[in-house]
Amino acid sequence: MKLAFSVILFFVTYPMVATAEEAACPQLEGNLQPGGLLWGTVAPTAAIVFEGIDVPILPDGSFVLGLGRDAPSSVTLTVSVETDGVSISCDLDIAKREYRISRVEGVPQRTVTPPEEQLERIRKERQLVRAAKAQVIENQTFLRAVQAGLAWPAEGRISGVYGSQRFYNGKPGNPHYGVDIARPTGTPVLAPGPGVVTLAEPDLFYSGGTVILDHGYGLSSSFLHMSRVDVSVGDELRTGDPLGAIGATGRATGPHLDWRMSWFNQRIDPQLLVPPMP
Incomplete structure (x- = not known):
């Protein structure tokens, strides 16, 4: 495409x-x-x-x-x-962009305001994610594939969009940096483009089952809330290879895939790199 x-x-x-x-x-x-x-x-x-x-x-x-x-x-x-x-x-x-405001109720209170005993865990997990995204993998083939266009990692109803501001149980949270795809638990998640797996964790506090796929030269995709992680750090994937399965792990109120992209510390909108959802 x-x-x-x-x-x-x-x-x-x-x-x-x-x-x-x-x-x-x-x-x-x-x-x-x-x-x-x-x-x-x-x-x-x-x-x-x-x-x-x-x-x-x-x-x-x-x-x-x-x-x-x-x-x-x-x-x-x-x-x-x-x-x-x-x-x-x-x-x-730079063109101005407007974002949606949404409210999410019923999130477990411990994930809105984490208990004191979980703060060290959260800190260590954030360090893991930063280290995975900080890698610079110089693979031209990966990056050329992204430039040609990515594929959706799953097909389904889009339930959340990039940039929107969420209020959890009435408390403002961080902006949403990905696109949410609502599908039943167990629905396969596929690589939207080629890359190397730099993070594969089954149960992070906020994002649950999480995979980071590096597309090269500072560009990466993250896949959150998965019920199953089927890859390991160092795996080299092609477009369409299985990553895991959709779930509702971490801070989630229902089964969905939260797909995010980053260029170093800049959060990118994945929907700008794929065709319309089928």
Whole structure:
């Protein structure tokens, strides 16, 4: 499947006169909105910094970067060539995005306000997740597959969307960073694209059965609340390979899959990378 991308133009400021072709602002394709991915190409000798992140560059000069849920109205991408001392700042205007507000009742109170004895467990589990997402796997095949378009990891009713703000038992929670697919417990969950498993945990406090699949160069998918985890850390998967099964583990009121994506510390909207739900 080919995705339709928009071509993005930059407002460019020059910290110094650019004399090297390698330091030109790249044309980007993708979704210039919070939750979107952007794709571009620079000379392989160039370096890119975006939102404080050193952007990995593939051997052919191509790269990907992500816009988080709360991306500001303007962001800056800096392209430089160390050998020439040339640096160019490329300013991007980000489209505004509105999010849904929803209320979820009946969540076990211990997961809304965790008891004191669970705080150390939660802290350790967050460290596990951060470490899994911090890995940079340089596999061009994985990333090219994502750019070509991902598949849905499960098909069903969409019960929750990216960016929405949830109130649990009347208490505001963190924004929702994924897309929820409601299906019965035991429904297979399949890899939406190729990657390497960097986390496979059967019972995390908040997310229950959880898998993280790394697509390369800082981009990863997470699959939450699964009743069964069928993969192990280090497994290399192709599109359509089984990951586990839908469930209602962790902080969940019913069986569903919560599919999330991240580019380093930026949360990406998976729905922008797949066709409409069948």
